[in-house]
Amino acid sequence: MRRGRLRVFLGAAPGVGKTFAALDEAHRRLARGTDVVVGLVECHHRERTEALLAGLEVLPRRIVEHRGLEVGELDVDAVLRRRPEIVVVDELAHTNAPGSERPKRWQDVQHLLDAGVDVVSTVNIQHLESLNDVVEHITGIEQRETIPDAVLRSADQVQLVDMTPEALQRRLSHGNVYAPERVDAALSNYFRTGNLTALRELALLWLADRVDEGLERYRAQQGIEATWPARERVVVALTGGAEGSTLVRRAARLAGRGAGGELHAVHVARGDGLVRSSPARLAEQRALVETLGGTYHQVVGEDVATSLLEFARGVNASQIVVGASRHRPLASLFRRSVGDGVVRGAGAIDVLVVTHDQQARPFALPRRAGAALPGSRRLLGWVVALAGPLAVTGLLAALPHQDLSTDLMAFLVVVVAAALVGGVLPALAAALVAGLAVNWFFTQPVHQFTIAQPANAVALAVFLLVALAVSSTVDTAARRTRDAHRSRAESEALSVLTRTALLAADPLTEALRHTRETFAVDSVTLLERTDVRSPWTVAAATGDPVCTQPTDADAEVVVDELTCLVLRGRLLVADDRRVLEAFAAQVAAIRQKQRLRAEAAQVRRLEEGDAVRGALLTAVSHDLRTPLATLKASLDSLRAKDIELPEEVRDELLAEVGNSADRLQGLIDDLLDLTRVRSGVVEPHLVVVDLDEVVHAAVRDLPGVRSLVPVDLPPVSTDPGLLQRVVANLVQNAVRHGGTGVQVEAVVATEDGHQSVRLLVVDHGPGLPGAAKERAFTPFQRLGDRSTAGLGLGLAVARGLAEAVGGRLQAEDTPGGGLTMVLDLPLAGHTHELAEVRPA
DSSP, X not given: OOOOXXXXXXXXXXXXXXXXXXXXXXXXXXHTTOOEEXXXXXXXXXXXXXXXXXXXXXXXOEEEEETTEEEEEOOHHHHHHHOOSEEEEOOTTOBOOXXXXXXBHHHHHHHHHHXXXXXXXXXXXXXXXXXXXXHHHHHSOOOOOOBOHHHHHTOSEEEEEOOOHHHHHHHHHTTSSSOHHHHHHHHHTTTOHHHHHHHHHHHHHHHHHHHHHHHHHHHHHTTOOSOOOSSOEEEEEEOSSTTHHHHHHHHHHHHTTSTTOEEEEEEEEOTTOOTTOOHHHHHHHHHHHHHTTOEEEEEEOSSHHHHHHHHHHHTTOSEEEEEOOOSOHHHHTTSOOHHHHHHHXXXXXXXXXXXXXXXXXXXXXXOOTTOSSOHHHHHHHXXXXXXXXHXXXXXXXXXXXXXXXXXXXXXXXXXXHHHHHHOHHHHHHHHHHHHHHHHHHHSSSTTSSOOOSHHHHHHHHHHXXXXXXXXXHHHHHXXXXXXXXXXXXXXXXXXXXXXXXXXOSSHXXXXXXXHHHHHTXXXXXXXXXXXXXXXXXXXEEEESSOOSSGGGOSEEEEXXXXXXXXXXXXXXXXXXHHHHHHHHHHHHHHHHHXXXXXXXXXXXXXXXXXXXXXXXXXXXXXXXXXXXHHHHHHHHHHHOSSOOOOHHHHHHHHHHHHHHHHHHHHHHHHHHHHHHHHHTOXXXXXXXEOHHXXXXXXXXXXXXXXXXXXXXXXXXXXXXXXXXXXXXXXXXXXXXXXXXXXXXXXXXXXXXXXXXXXEEEEOOSSOOOHHHHHHTTSXXXXXXXXXXXXXXXHHHHHHHHHHHTTOEEEEEEOTTSSEEEEEEEEBTTOGGGSOOOOOO
């Protein structure tokens, strides 16, 4: 069975017309003869949207009982029985009512797609999980209903429903989005021009990134290597030199000239290393790149220009920024600079060579793989080896005759020069040519390859040995330099990996990313299994494609029988595999550290549970024993027949019996309520009530408490009994810790674009410091309370019951000193709009 196709209409904010566009699409498909049904659409009483339902088959909703209310949810089974070609399902990020088969609507949609049904849905940009904190920072409102980014990324089509902030505000003012009584609050809060502009930009940029991903997939599938500069992508080459900051800022200005521009900084670590690259400067330049909104990458390559061009084509770059050559003018005649190599191989990519103060200064000696000296030096060495002896021969022939030792010393200079420039082979060739020239022109008999005098033969042999020794020494030094540079590059890569393990927020992901960049592969995957017979599972991965077993990889390192690091993209040489083994050991150590942290967290949770149990035992042994002892003593005194008690004493003892029984009852009620809240068995009966009646009933027996609740407040939907218990607990806690002058206030507040009623219990006592405010809601927390009454459960029970009736309870500072308990309650008819809150 083929998997269904998902089409999502994406909006920047409520009211831009996503549902309208989805229904219009349904009518268009229906007119073409496609079998289309409406699974669930939220019209929000918008007349034009409701009018579009006409002519479409609307499936009945599945009714779920939740807190005494009937909630209509998507009936997945009904859709599967009907088996349409396309089903319209609104609000992809919706949270299903408790008791539903799946907690989220997007999971219902995935079930329909797996069954082969095409789905048309809608979602707002603020509901994406990756943008949750950004949206909260912009709007000041936390979005509790979110969907994983992968859900929207996997959609076959994502269509943006766009509208300018001014047009959306006009729609809101005309009553086309919310009811008239909610328009003013919405315009002054969530629907401010700045909020809508920022959300619109988020939606446009997110969709642009997805379009760009689609373009990259198409280029990869079609084998297109040429760059298609659909947006400005600037790659800047960093060497670790002092000029790096200048290059980064220049590249950032280029990337910022157009909307959506990208800045990529690349440092190419060659196999032989860079002689003067500074890790400290690279770290500073990386921080500068990230500050300017760019990304930093490190790759390994033998040829800097080639590696830089491969990276630029991989990210579809439009421009490359490189620094001017550090070579001196004379050296440039024999050695091509990185900038020259980039310019020659760039093709359609623009190259900007930026001048700087560090140019024309030698920086590094390039080399080719497999040779101790670079090709340019070896070529120059052969020129010296062949032309040098001929030039010396002509010079000596033109001069008056010298003795043989002078001639040999002149030719030795040529041999040493060939050795210094080109290494062993050019030096040997120079020595051979020089020896033949000396024998032919300068030893008796001349113009013959014979030597008449033994001393001349010895001198010529010593000459050849010296030439061989010098050339061998030069070649060995060059190879040792290459090995040292290679070791330095490896050490630098390993040090970056170590810093990543210590400092990164997600060290495992960053370590895999660094491994991928270092070895220039397509993907890196860490595989794990529970035992040698179990299949491999992916513990973490970066890049694409992800390998699911070691046989899929081009290179793998088995850390142990249960852990394996695999790479996909290219085969590695022996030296690279040796470094990869060190990387794998470090990655495995990071993974083990994560496991230990998880186990430590589990141990802490167990310790916290033990602490709660210990606190409960302590409370039971002390707080319950005291009223029991008082109760028993009072009853024993009343039952004593040999003591005649005065009437006032008997009344006092009876009052003590009643007080002790009330204390026991209160302690037991708190324990039972906490148990009910923790086990989730609290079943509130929600009705529409006036808040002033509940508050009056909760505080009427508490002296010194002032109630400021307007009688014209809109009604709330709650369980009056549970809410009264919440208010009573809050007020009693305020009286106990804040002394006299406690007051209860109620105001109308705005939450997530919806109105709610906010109940404030204000005291002017000592208050609580920042971290202690949240800790006060933890069971058995006394927080400095020295009284002998209570178990420290009042606030924990209050929060649990508040959340059970759909409210939210938190603590804030009272202006001027003290503590204010803030209880947000949903208005009647808006119970579900205060989305799920944290558990007690």
